[in-house]
Amino acid sequence: MEQLSRYLGFTSQRAHQIPASGIRRFFDLINSVDGIISLGVGEPDFTTPWHIREAAIYALEKGYTMYTANLGMPELRQELARHLKYNCDVTYSPDYELLITTGVSEGLDLAMRAVIDPGDEVIMPDPCYVAYRPCVILAGGVPVPVPTGPENDFEISAADIEARLTGRTKAILLGYPTNPTGAVMPRDKLLAIAELAQRYQLLLISDEIYARLVYGVTHTCMSALPGMRENTVLLGGFSKTYAMTGWRVGYAAGPKDIIAAMTKIHQYTMLCAPIMGQLAAIEALKTGDASATEMVEEYNRRRQIIVKGFNDIGLSCFEPRGAFYAFPSIKSTGMTSDEFAEKLLLEEKVAVVPGSAFGECGEGHIRCCYATALTDIEEALSRMERFVRKYTSS
Numbered sequence: 327m328e329q330l331s332r333y334l335g336f337t338s339q340r341a342h343q344i345p346a347s348g349i350r351r352f353f354d355l356i357n358s359v360d361g362i363i364s365l366g367v368g369e370p371d372f373t374t375p376w377h378i379r380e381a382a383i384y385a386l387e388k389g390y391t392m393y394t395a396n397l398g399m400p401e402l403r404q405e406l407a408r409h410l411k412y413n414c415d416v417t418y419s420p421d422y423e424l425l426i427t428t429g430v431s432e433g434l435d436l437a438m439r440a441v442i443d444p445g446d447e448v449i450m451p452d453p454c455y456v457a458y459r460p461c462v463i464l465a466g467g468v469p470v471p472v473p474t475g476p477e478n479d480f481e482i483s484a485a486d487i488e489a490r491l492t493g494r495t496k497a498i499l500l501g502y503p504t505n506p507t508g509a510v511m512p513r514d515k516l517l518a519i520a521e522l523a524q525r526y527q528l529l530l531i532s533d534e535i536y537a538r539l540v541y542g543v544t545h546t547c548m549s550a551l552p553g554m555r556e557n558t559v560l561l562g563g564f565s566k567t568y569a570m571t572g573w574r575v576g577y578a579a580g581p582k583d584i585i586a587a588m589t590k591i592h593q594y595t596m597l598c599a600p601i602m603g604q605l606a607a608i609e610a611l612k613t614g615d616a617s618a619t620e621m622v623e624e625y626n627r628r629r630q631i632i633v634k635g636f637n638d639i640g641l642s643c644f645e646p647r648g649a650f651y652a653f654p655s656i657k658s659t660g661m662t663s664d665e666f667a668e669k670l671l672l673e674e675k676v677a678v679v680p681g682s683a684f685g686e687c688g689e690g691h692i693r694c695c696y697a698t699a700l701t702d703i704e705e706a707l708s709r710m711e712r713f714v715r716k717y718t719s720s
């Protein structure tokens with residue numbers, strides 16, 4: 327009997343410690359209602375550009391269906407090294423400083439597991455991407471959120487980080503341009519954080535998956551800052567820039583010993599990123615830039631319309647300069663972000679994600695992805711206007 331009760335709950339304490347994604351809950355609701363306009367999913371509405379798909383199809387026809395090297399295909403690592411040198415002015419050896427991962431998702435997990443010992447603290451902005459906290463917890467670490475808000479343009483400052491340092495602080499995890507706010511960090515603030523990281527010998531883990539999606543501002547690559555190459559793990563990907571979410575490919579760039587530790591975990595858990603994704607990524611790096619530019623221009627058009635639309639209907643919206651999310655405040659409605667998102671979905675059939683899914687400081691906001699057809703954005707705005715009027719006029 328005692329034996330039986332011991333086995334009733336098989337799931338681990340670690341699994342219990344992490345919540346199910348607040349975004350997932352809304353996906354499930356979306357699937358249960360007809361005629362929905364979704365601003366919920368953080369995914370380009372474009373399909374992967376044809377020339378990238380065609381290159382991958384051709385390679386499959388030639389029989390490229392096998393495992394690759396654990397680090398990833400040599401040709402992809404060479405292209406990536408060239409790309410990082412050209413676009414970010416930072417040099418990595420394709421032989422031991424680059425690892426091709428199954429999306430940035432895997433890169434994040436590997437980085438955490440490779441550097442965190444039980445109880446190590448990782449500082450991160452709040453709100454932030456939904457996976458950051460769980461990845462730290464699953465690696466046995468402790469997430470330490472630093473509040474940010476529209477009053478400081480959702481930027482994290484070196485002083486706020488310094489105020490939270492303890493003897494257990496191991497790393498700072500940044501993700502700029504940011505999901506969910508669209509904030510981009512100015513270079514001078516990143517320089518101050520870089521100086522702090524070096525002074526206290528902290529590792530910087532920088533998720534730059536949205537680096538290419540900036541509007542009227544310049545993205546600064548963390549590892550290209552003076553002295554930072556040796557204490558930064560740079561994570562990047564293909565999902566957003568080239569509309570390649572389903573190909574599951576990304577990369578980590580960093581110092582040799584950290585990449586070696588990440589590769590050890592990767593070889594036992596993933597073995598290698600899917601070869602189809604790697605083949606498509608080679609083509610994307612070689613010839614995908616013009617397509618990326620076209621998509622960025624289109625996102626920028628939609629960004630301007632959605633931000634103006636929110637401000638016009640009384641949902642004050644911080645101007646996002648990167649990624650493809652708007653993060654308006656819904657405080658004027660008196661609802662929590664969860665209530666707002668659920669009611670909006672049921673009453674007006676518009677799906678958004680409650681800001682609380684991204685951390686305590688996300689409360690009072692909703693995340694709206696504008697990688698969605700312009701006609702849908704316009705229709706969603708008009709439904710939201712009706713909804714907001716209903717709840718603010720009484």
Ligand SMILES: Cc1ncc(COP(=O)(O)O)c(C=O)c1O
Pocket residue numbers: 368428429430431432455501504505533535563564565571575576
């Ligand atoms: C900030 C951020 N990092 C990582 C990811 C995961 O990207 P990938 O598709 O490369 O795993 C996402 C996806 O939404 C994201 O927004």
